[in-house]
Amino acid sequence: MIPAFDLVILIFVVICAIAAITVKDLLSAVMILGAYSFFMCLMWAEMGAVDVAFTEASVSAGIGTVLLIAAVYRTTRRSKD
Template sequence: MIWILDISLLLFLVICAIAAITIKDLLSAVVILSAYSLIMAIVWVEMQAVDVAFTEAAVGAGVTTVLFIAALARTDGRSED
């Protein structure tokens, strides 16, 4: 039963990763990257690495998103390529 959860989490992970690098609006990319970090934290818990999951949730989904948004506020928020 648990492998269904694993497969769906990894599927969401891949979808989030591809969406984050293809989307043009950088604010959306940051939010998708935050969702990627949250799913990654659940995957770490699933792999019994609670400490890493804690760090991933605090740094990846929390502070890094804030820092990215603060940096985006200084730009026009669109990707050129």
């Protein structure tokens, strides 16, 4: 654990989370959520939880993003808020 590195990644994570819920286009929101997942994976690798980081990178950032893109493709990209 390195506190300075940790603080920088945490700030990126918070920026990604705020951007993911404020952007109007749903496909952009899903893409920003993928970036959020990868920052989170970096954070866990920094904390020493390498197994959790591998699982997050493959399962949440990979399969989760694919599922969300498939859902957006089958429904609509527009959103009112």
